[in-house]
Amino acid sequence: MNLNILIAGVGGQGNLFASSILAEYFINQGHEVLAVETIGAAQRGGSVVSHLRISDDEIYSPLIPAGKVDIILGFETLEMLRNFQMLAADGRYLLNDYQEPTVLCNMEMDTYPTDESIAAALKKSGKKGYLIKATECAREIGDSLLTNVVMVGALCQLSPLLNRQEVKQVLAGKSPVKVREPNLKAFDAGGALVKSAMGQP
Amino acid sequence: MAKKEYLMGNEAMGRGAVEKGVKVVAGYPGTPASEVLEYAAKYADVRVEWCINEKVALEIALGASLCHTRAMAVMKHNGTNVALDFLMHLNYTGVRGGLVLISGDDPGGNSSQNEEDSRIITHLDAHLPVFDPWCPQEAKDMVRAAFELSEKTELCFIVRPVMRVCHARSQVSLEEITGNGKEPFFTDDRSRFIMSAVKEPEAGGVLRPVIRHRWLNKKQPELLQIMEDSPFNHVEKGEGNIGLVACGIGYAYVREAEKILGKKFPVLKLGTLPLPGDKVAGFAHRMNKLVVYEDSEPIVEGMLKELFYDRDIKVEIVGRSGFLPMEGELSTGIVLKSLAALYPELEKSVPRTAPLEIKIPVRTRTQCVGCAYRGLLHALKLMARKTHGVVTGDIGCYDAGSFLPLELQSTIYCMGSSIPMATGVAYSGTKQPVFSIIGDSTFFHNGVLGLINAIHNAVDMVAIVCDNRTTAMTGFQPHPGSDTDITGRPAVAIDIAKLATAAGATSARTVNPYNIAEVAGALEKAAKEKGVSVIIASSPCYLLGRRNGDIGFTPRKVSLNPDLCNGCKICIEYFGCPAIHFSNKKATIDQAACVECGMCVAVCQRGAIT
Ligand code: SF4
Numbered sequence: 001m002n003l004n005i006l007i008a009g010v011g012g013q014g015n016l017f018a019s020s021i022l023a024e025y026f027i028n029q030g031h032e033v034l035a036v037e038t039i040g041a042a043q044r045g046g047s048v049v050s051h052l053r054i055s056d057d058e059i060y061s062p063l064i065p066a067g068k069v070d071i072i073l074g075f076e077t078l079e080m081l082r083n084f085q086m087l088a089a090d091g092r093y094l095l096n097d098y099q100e101p102t103v104l105c106n107m108e109m110d111t112y113p114t115d116e117s118i119a120a121a122l123k124k125s126g127k128k129g130y131l132i133k134a135t136e137c138a139r140e141i142g143d144s145l146l147t148n149v150v151m152v153g154a155l156c157q158l159s160p161l162l163n164r165q166e167v168k169q170v171l172a173g174k175s176p177v178k179v180r181e182p183n184l185k186a187f188d189a190g191g192a193l194v195k196s197a198m199g200q201p
Numbered sequence: 202m203a204k205k206e207y208l209m210g211n212e213a214m215g216r217g218a219v220e221k222g223v224k225v226v227a228g229y230p231g232t233p234a235s236e237v238l239e240y241a242a243k244y245a246d247v248r249v250e251w252c253i254n255e256k257v258a259l260e261i262a263l264g265a266s267l268c269h270t271r272a273m274a275v276m277k278h279n280g281t282n283v284a285l286d287f288l289m290h291l292n293y294t295g296v297r298g299g300l301v302l303i304s305g306d307d308p309g310g311n312s313s314q315n316e317e318d319s320r321i322i323t324h325l326d327a328h329l330p331v332f333d334p335w336c337p338q339e340a341k342d343m344v345r346a347a348f349e350l351s352e353k354t355e356l357c358f359i360v361r362p363v364m365r366v367c368h369a370r371s372q373v374s375l376e377e378i379t380g381n382g383k384e385p386f387f388t389d390d391r392s393r394f395i396m397s398a399v400k401e402p403e404a405g406g407v408l409r410p411v412i413r414h415r416w417l418n419k420k421q422p423e424l425l426q427i428m429e430d431s432p433f434n435h436v437e438k439g440e441g442n443i444g445l446v447a448c449g450i451g452y453a454y455v456r457e458a459e460k461i462l463g464k465k466f467p468v469l470k471l472g473t474l475p476l477p478g479d480k481v482a483g484f485a486h487r488m489n490k491l492v493v494y495e496d497s498e499p500i501v502e503g504m505l506k507e508l509f510y511d512r513d514i515k516v517e518i519v520g521r522s523g524f525l526p527m528e529g530e531l532s533t534g535i536v537l538k539s540l541a542a543l544y545p546e547l548e549k550s551v552p553r554t555a556p557l558e559i560k561i562p563v564r565t566r567t568q569c570v571g572c573a574y575r576g577l578l579h580a581l582k583l584m585a586r587k588t589h590g591v592v593t594g595d596i597g598c599y600d601a602g603s604f605l606p607l608e609l610q611s612t613i614y615c616m617g618s619s620i621p622m623a624t625g626v627a628y629s630g631t632k633q634p635v636f637s638i639i640g641d642s643t644f645f646h647n648g649v650l651g652l653i654n655a656i657h658n659a660v661d662m663v664a665i666v667c668d669n670r671t672t673a674m675t676g677f678q679p680h681p682g683s684d685t686d687i688t689g690r691p692a693v694a695i696d697i698a699k700l701a702t703a704a705g706a707t708s709a710r711t712v713n714p715y716n717i718a719e720v721a722g723a724l725e726k727a728a729k730e731k732g733v734s735v736i737i738a739s740s741p742c743y744l745l746g747r748r749n750g751d752i753g754f755t756p757r758k759v760s761l762n763p764d765l766c767n768g769c770k771i772c773i774e775y776f777g778c779p780a781i782h783f784s785n786k787k788a789t790i791d792q793a794a795c796v797e798c799g800m801c802v803a804v805c806q807r808g809a810i811t
């Protein structure tokens with residue numbers, strides 16, 4: 001098996017927690033895992049990209065080579081678009097419908113792409129994927145900080161390479177007691193979002 | 202089977218040191234290397250310390266080593282520059298207990314002011330052995346080997362991981378914790394440890410620096426033999442007669458490229474300096490061209506050219522002197538591109554990428570929503586505008602005030618430069634008033650000397666210290682102004698205001714940066730004074746405080762009345778809270794992003810924000 005997952009978001013969205021759940025799951029399954037976070041200068045709302053590589057053979061580069069990403073998880077719209085060209089020809093995306101404007105966009109010195117232009121560009125790319133409202137869903141559960149877990153739950157629904165129940169166990173084990181319940185709820189909600197996006201009951 | 206743990210490269214190096222019985226680990230925070238120290242701090246019998254700066258850290262480590270205790274110093278490449286003075290002496294004296302220096306490099310400057318390659322100062326300048334790991338496991342193995350070899354050769358060993366190795370996470374095997382079995386004890390050896398221009402009677406009056414330099418040079422053949430036998434260098438057979446020399450992280454990208462292309466090339470994997478000359482020559486003899494993949498300067502490339510010249514080996518050598526990009530970090534993509542240039546038939550196997558047909562705005566860094574520094578930067582911006590003042594800056598979260606929208610600081614170089622540069626501006630003869638702005642950790646690191654110098658010389662300037670009681674930029678490490686150390690032990694917090702006063706500053710005012718009027722008032726007064734006026738803007742880092750329940754403001758809901766907003770943009774261009782948006786000639790507050798610090802109320806001059 002070879003699987004390359006790229007998580008693109010902004011500081012504070014919890015890329016690392018998402019990546020570490022997936023890493024632990026795949027390690028438990030007996031695979032090799034190599035991961036890396038690319039952060040600019042840490043936590044102040046900058047871009048954060050997590051590379052997660054899973055294989056049965058030795059993995060060499062911690063960064064996924066361009067054109068080799070199988071699944072891109074977009075925690076934030078712009079950051080997914082920025083990394084979109086990393087996708088393999090048959091790569092897929094899962095995008096959280098959440099936009100964090102840049103400082104320059106706030107100032108009207110730059111423009112955040114419109115929903116229409118994003119949809120058109122994604123369509124033109126020919127890549128398959130789903131747009132889900134993960135942050136909105138996380139807020140409904142109680143905290144937008146649960147977005148990462150919603151996205152992991154969604155990924156487990158999208159990819160047959162992940163066993164939902166076992167990932168959920170890892171999540172439960174890695175969650176501090178305080179947030180275990182909301183985390184598990186968020187995980188299930190993520191799965192449901194993808195199900196309905198796929199038009200499944 | 203050995204026990205394995207999923208560790209970050211930095212943690213793996215910390216673990217390697219602990220396994221080898223390190224007893225003292227000293228460093229200064231800096232991306233990419235900070236977590237090495239944080240990992241070691243989990244072991245109660247290791248003295249782990251965030252020091253005031255890297256030079257002090259290395260000095261502490263050698264002090265322990267001279268008592269036969271294993272010690273390690275940890276820093277990023279910029280910090281190794283700071284420690285260089287000391288390094289250029291300890292290379293002559295040598296060490297006793299194993300001494301390892303970890304110097305984390307940041308090719309590409311992802312999180313640094315430059316992308317220098319610290320192999321140059323540590324190896325070409327200090328003539329010390331350097332290990333350059335390609336993955337977390339090797340990084341750990343190298344730290345382990347470095348301790349043993351350091352004791353054997355009496356030399357400090359350098360481990361130079363690049364950011365991608367520091368930050369990579371993988372399964373790393375754990376080994377037992379051992380030590381060197383030595384009781385700590387200091388014994389004199391003044392002919393070594395007194396580094397001075399004294400004549401040695403036994404050596405017929407030759408000066409000691411020459412004798413110690415001779416000692417260091419005599420070590421080199423021993424090091425060469427060690428590298429010849431080292432498991433960190435090896436040859437892999439492959440097709441063709443273009444040899445790929447894969448150094449450090451370069452090995453990861455070369456092997457990755459081979460996997461993608463489904464081809465095996467002849468590879469010389471290198472992880473050490475000095476180079477294993479015989480191994481290299483043996484590899485080169487069968488090749489007519491070598492491509493050297495290294496991050497980031499063409500150091501091995503240059504050393505190979507020298508070696509082949511001396512050994513009369515004729516082979517073309519290319520690499521980062523121009524065949525490969527001369528700036529930025531290596532990647533699998535760069536390796537693939539270079540191989541396709543050498544073997545055009547491979548072009549079709551290189552993965553294709555097509556960017557989306559859409560313009561993607563850049564995301565510049567700024568302070569967190571709710572950061573106290575925003576109020577300070579705002580007040581300083583207004584002051585600088587009014588007085589046409591020059592603001593010199595320094596390294597830390599507040600440095601983002603130099604980017605759009607604020608564009609406040611006019612200079613940022615390295616740790617501590619702000620105050621001396623302001624001094625120079627004042628000396629230039631310009632009539633513009635000068636302000637410098639520096640963070641607390643940076644102030645202690647290397648800023649305090651510049652301040653004392655300026656006070657002593659009665660320079661007319663305002664020196665602002667942003668005091669948030671932590672090293673926020675690199676992940677909240679304590680510093681000499683903090684009241685606890687890395688392990689939570691109580692520490693003596695150095696009071697910056699008292700320090701400035703004791704040094705003779707004209708004034709030292711402590712202000713609350715959330716209170717813009719208070720900051721503005723202090724700036725106003727300070728700018729009128731003669732000599733150095735110090736302003737300490739003191740409030741806990743919001744991001745850290747939110748975690749610890751210690752924030753510097755009482756939350757209050759704010760709202761913006763669109764009828765009162767005239768679209769002047771002062772809240773954007775002179776303040777720039779990311780929770781304030783601007784569209785259709787009006788500002789709005791994004792309530793979901795707002796953390797209710799209330800600072801913006803004082804920013805709006807028309808009373809639109811309440
Ligand atoms: S980490 Fe702390 S000091 Fe840095 S920008 Fe955020 S709140 Fe400000």
Ligand code: SF4
Pocket residue numbers: 570571759778779780781790794795796797798799800801802
């Ligand atoms: S109160 Fe004003 S300055 Fe503070 S976070 Fe909210 S919008 Fe930003």
